[in-house]
Amino acid sequence: DSGVTQTPKHLITATGQRVTLRCSPRSGDLSVYWYQQSLDQGLQFLIQYYNGEERAKGNILERFSAQQFPDLHSELNLSSLELGDSALYFCASSSQSGGGTIYFGEGSWLTVV
Amino acid sequence: ILNVEQSPQSLHVQEGDSTNFTCSFPSSNFYALHWYRWETAKSPEALFVMTLNGDEKKKGRISATLNTKEGYSYLYIKGSQPEDSATYLCAFIRTEYGNKLVFGAGTILRVKS
Numbered sequence: 605d606s607g608v609t610q611t612p613k614h615l616i617t618a619t620g621q622r623v624t625l626r627c628s629p630r631s632g633d634l635s636v637y638w639y640q641q642s643l644d645q646g647l648q649f650l651i652q653y654y655n656g657e658e659r660a661k662g663n664i665l666e667r668f669s670a671q672q673f674p675d676l677h678s679e680l681n682l683s684s685l686e687l688g689d690s691a692l693y694f695c696a697s698s699s700q701s702g703g704g705t706i707y708f709g710e711g712s713w714l715t716v717v
Numbered sequence: 718i719l720n721v722e723q724s725p726q727s728l729h730v731q732e733g734d735s736t737n738f739t740c741s742f743p744s745s746n747f748y749a750l751h752w753y754r755w756e757t758a759k760s761p762e763a764l765f766v767m768t769l770n771g772d773e774k775k776k777g778r779i780s781a782t783l784n785t786k787e788g789y790s791y792l793y794i795k796g797s798q799p800e801d802s803a804t805y806l807c808a809f810i811r812t813e814y815g816n817k818l819v820f821g822a823g824t825i826l827r828v829k830s
Contacts, residue, residue: 606760624757647806647820649822660817694760708760
């Protein structure tokens, strides 16, 4: 158990809908990262927050947004969902803003039908 | 272009064989290199975080070396066991890209007993 908690574990939704994925980092970790793992691609970095502020941005679509709250949990919002958004979404946390060990949650499986 | 290449793509070995994989990355503005082990149906688990040229890290039968000047890292597994079967990911941070951890596609290792 990495200490990173993600909910929901599985989600099935229809195209055009909006979902929110939630992540609670390890106790004391200030950095939260979001990654997408789809069938045909490797682990793709989406976005990182450090202590409530956006720190780095990857290939995150405009339909997606994220935030980190004062209690350090983070949410990834996915809207106007398309079939291609079906993937495993990982949240990870670390104590540092960059370079330190990153601990991954178990992921949220999103299936868009 | 920020590219992390891993080779081979997959590897099938017999129990007891020693094996090694390569991770290649751009050598300029190096900040850190991570190795992760990712078992099916689990989340990636950190093996090593390496920051210094010439670094060698070891964890049991697994070890890694780092050459930041030429842009490569090797991961070695001595006396492979079936439980070593997993995908081994390397990930790279470059200073000019902030804290964006870019993952390679991974090397899939299957160890037959």
